[in-house]
Amino acid sequence: MSANHGANLYDLSSKYGFSKEEFMDFSSNINPFGSSxxxxxxxxxxxxxxxxxxxxxxxxxxxxxxxxxxxxxxxxxxxxxxxxxxxxxxxxxxxxxxxxxxxxxxxxxxxxxxxxxxxxxxxxxxxxxxxxxxxxxxxxxxxxxxxxxxxxxxxxxxxxxxxxxxxxxxxxxxxxxxxxxxxxxxxxxxxxxxxxxxxxxxxxxxxxxxxxxxxxxxxxxxxxxxxxxxxxxxxxxxxxxxxxxxxxxxxxxxxxxxDNEFISKTEDLMTKERNYLYSELNKLKEIKVYETQGNFILCEIKSKKLTGKLLREKLIPNKIIIRDCFSFDGLDEYFFRVCILKPEENKLLIENLNKIFD
The missing domain is CATH 3.40.640.10 (Type I PLP-dependent aspartate aminotransferase-like (Major domain))
Structure with a gap:
């Protein structure tokens, strides 16, 4: 995977000594609840x-x-x-x-x-x-x-x-x-x-x-x-x-x-978790959170105290990966994106962001 397509878990596993399965990959916009x-x-x-x-x-x-x-x-x-x-x-x-x-x-x-x-x-x-x-x-x-x-x-x-x-x-x-x-x-x-x-x-x-x-x-x-x-x-x-x-x-x-049961259940789970993450991110005063219909949320660090890349680097030792958005044309180094994961992972992300921005 190139840098323009999110995290390379193979490289990160080798660099930090974690298994690929240990990472909470908020850079990957794949339904975390699995397939049919x-x-x-x-x-x-x-x-x-x-x-x-x-x-x-x-x-x-x-x-x-x-x-x-x-x-x-x-x-x-x-x-x-x-x-x-x-x-x-x-x-x-x-x-x-x-x-x-x-x-x-x-x-x-x-x-x-x-x-x-x-x-x-x-x-x-x-x-x-x-x-x-x-x-x-x-x-x-x-x-x-x-x-x-x-x-x-x-x-x-x-x-x-x-x-x-x-x-x-x-x-x-x-x-x-x-x-x-x-x-x-x-x-x-x-x-x-x-x-x-x-x-x-x-x-x-x-x-x-x-x-x-x-x-x-x-x-x-x-x-x-x-x-x-x-x-x-x-x-x-x-x-x-x-x-x-x-x-x-x-x-x-x-x-x-x-498989209508799978489709309906996934829609409900993802909507619930997106609403939770969007609400909690909005409580962070140093971050601007943009409305979304996707399974990802774009954020901007208003305080300019750190870049999206530096925020990403601060989170990786805690096994959390986010996407810094500097590779997207039209976005500067203060933008980052998080995807929707499972409830316990979403809560851990918010806890870690609160510590960093506190």
Missing amino acids: KLAKEYIINNIDMVSMYPDPDYTKLKDSISTYCNCLQENIVLGSGATELISSFIESINPNEALLLSPAYSEYEKELSKIGCKITKYFALSEDNFKINVKELIKSINENNYDLIVICNPNNPTGFTFSADEIKEILENTNSFVMIDETYIEFTDRELFSSTKLVDNYKNIFVIRGTSKFFSTPGIRLGYGLISNVEVRNKINSHLDLWNINIIASTMGEIMFV
């Missing part, structure tokens, strides 16, 4: 499936995704993680100019740079609490006639989220293709914020999701995209390998996307 028990039990009880090829059409997997996202099965494309789909989509539409809402995940810029695309960054500002006015954004898009708009929704690291109605407004009032990365959408009110319901009716939107974060399965490398533009969808599929999803990932997806 139903899906894992099925894999364990049917492990001999590894001797079979996956269904090349992934019919059952797409059925589950279609039910989960309320979209047509024919509009689903599958990838080995969300990053593969980001790359394939950008290569397929080959934009000359793109607008990247920032701060943002570094892979967007990396993939756009590969094809020589001119990149303009539209920065959300701390003085606006990182909120973006959709009408001002639309005006900027139309003034510059961008080929592609890249939006992470909820945004990582700020937590700001456009509603589905606001995304619809962008689609209806611009001529640009809009790529929406919904990696963290399950931590929000999906009915209000998710754009999947727009896909079947609009040809200029591509919604990307992964299963690493909410479903806590980064190891299976399963991502999916939703797009009704047939020409672009066919190009994306032409860039992907046959059987690009292994049979373990495919089978887990078939089950976990319709």
Whole structure:
């Protein structure tokens, strides 16, 4: 893992003498409550499936995704993680100019740079609490006639989220293709914020999701995209390998996307812990805490007594890892981000921050 993608537990374990399991990794925005028990039990009880090829059409997997996202099965494309789909989509539409809402995940810029695309960054500002006015954004898009708009929704690291109605407004009032990365959408009110319901009716939107974060399965490398533009969808599929999803990932997806008990329980747990952590962080007078719809919270050290990097270094000996945000364009060295972990870990984080800022 590069520095731009959070902590490298292997390096930290070697440096500090702790096992990887001992660290409380608040830099990793993965659901800490684990993955679907139903899906894992099925894999364990049917492990001999590894001797079979996956269904090349992934019919059952797409059925589950279609039910989960309320979209047509024919509009689903599958990838080995969300990053593969980001790359394939950008290569397929080959934009000359793109607008990247920032701060943002570094892979967007990396993939756009590969094809020589001119990149303009539209920065959300701390003085606006990182909120973006959709009408001002639309005006900027139309003034510059961008080929592609890249939006992470909820945004990582700020937590700001456009509603589905606001995304619809962008689609209806611009001529640009809009790529929406919904990696963290399950931590929000999906009915209000998710754009999947727009896909079947609009040809200029591509919604990307992964299963690493909410479903806590980064190891299976399963991502999916939703797009009704047939020409672009066919190009994306032409860039992907046959059987690009292994049979373990495919089978887990078939089950976990319709494991409603797991989904509901995880939503409740994460919302409760996010509310707790947000409330407790707000009690620290030296820190400004930004509103979030994600499973992470962006903070700014107002007192400037120490940087995010120094705060991170102070916490590591206590087996706590946070993310300093200096690598994100538009954020200075006083920003840091914490993700939502289990109740006892969240309490320990607050206790340690209180000691440092007391």
